[in-house]
Amino acid sequence: MANQTDLVNRSNGRMEAVQQREAIAPAVDVYENADELLLLVDVPGATNDGMEVQLDKGQLTILAKRREDAPGSLLAAEYRACDCLRVFSVPQGIDPAKIDAQLSGGVLLLRLPKSDSVKPRRIEVKQG
Amino acid sequence: MFSRFGEASRDFALLDEFRRRLDRVWEDMDPSWPASSSNARAHSSSAWPRVNVYDGGSNLVVKADVPGLSEKDVHVTLNESGLAISGQRKVAPPEGYSAHRQERSSFSFSRSLTLPCKVNPEQTQASVKNGVLTVTLAKAPEAQPRQIAVQAH
Numbered sequence: 577m578a579n580q581t582d583l584v585n586r587s588n589g590r591m592e593a594v595q596q597r598e599a600i601a602p603a604v605d606v607y608e609n610a611d612e613l614l615l616l617v618d619v620p621g622a623t624n625d626g627m628e629v630q631l632d633k634g635q636l637t638i639l640a641k642r643r644e645d646a647p648g649s650l651l652a653a654e655y656r657a658c659d660c661l662r663v664f665s666v667p668q669g670i671d672p673a674k675i676d677a678q679l680s681g682g683v684l685l686l687r688l689p690k691s692d693s694v695k696p697r698r699i700e701v702k703q704g
Numbered sequence: 705m706f707s708r709f710g711e712a713s714r715d716f717a718l719l720d721e722f723r724r725r726l727d728r729v730w731e732d733m734d735p736s737w738p739a740s741s742s743n744a745r746a747h748s749s750s751a752w753p754r755v756n757v758y759d760g761g762s763n764l765v766v767k768a769d770v771p772g773l774s775e776k777d778v779h780v781t782l783n784e785s786g787l788a789i790s791g792q793r794k795v796a797p798p799e800g801y802s803a804h805r806q807e808r809s810s811f812s813f814s815r816s817l818t819l820p821c822k823v824n825p826e827q828t829q830a831s832v833k834n835g836v837l838t839v840t841l842a843k844a845p846e847a848q849p850r851q852i853a854v855q856a857h
Contacts, residue, residue: 607801648760682771682835
């Protein structure tokens, strides 16, 4: 090939193969009560370092990165240790500063507290 | 995959393995296969938990994803015919909450694997960490790899 460094015009027109990390969608439970939204996410094998929880422009991204720790050569495989990724649209009225995430036993527990303005308020009816 | 088959049954073993893989392809593609609820799909007792088996030279390591399970919920049994993993996964919805989405479900499971070689049952260890079950089985002395010295004549 005449010019191997030509980045723009490729003679064969083939796209460059880009390796992308595989991610699967983990099972998620979403609960709600008057004060908060509660998410439970199955992320087996995830550690605190590998968890990325991000709220950006109303999108909640939950990414659990997982390292393959093979204790030997693989004899039989039914799963691959790949990342877990899930994105949710978060409704208005969630207080981003108070989001709390805990990881225990391969399950991520996310609490999204509602801001005071959207919490239901009981109005006292006074004697007129 | 896990079994040791004799020469005669090797062809059948191959067929069996092929059928199993095909089943899995269908399961992945079509949630209603085999005719069952969508919850049972990922968690059908035959397929859950999914298991990886590693050969670590002097030991065998079996790993399985069991998110949300503690060591009390998993029973590991070792006998002549192999290794059995069973237990129950309980997912209780928190009280006072209404559910928007429930993908995690409660179910009981049981799997059994035929091990590829003899193991020493006394030295078997099992642990659950970060939702991953790890069973370490020491190979029996006769199944250990042995270095043969190559001699010059």
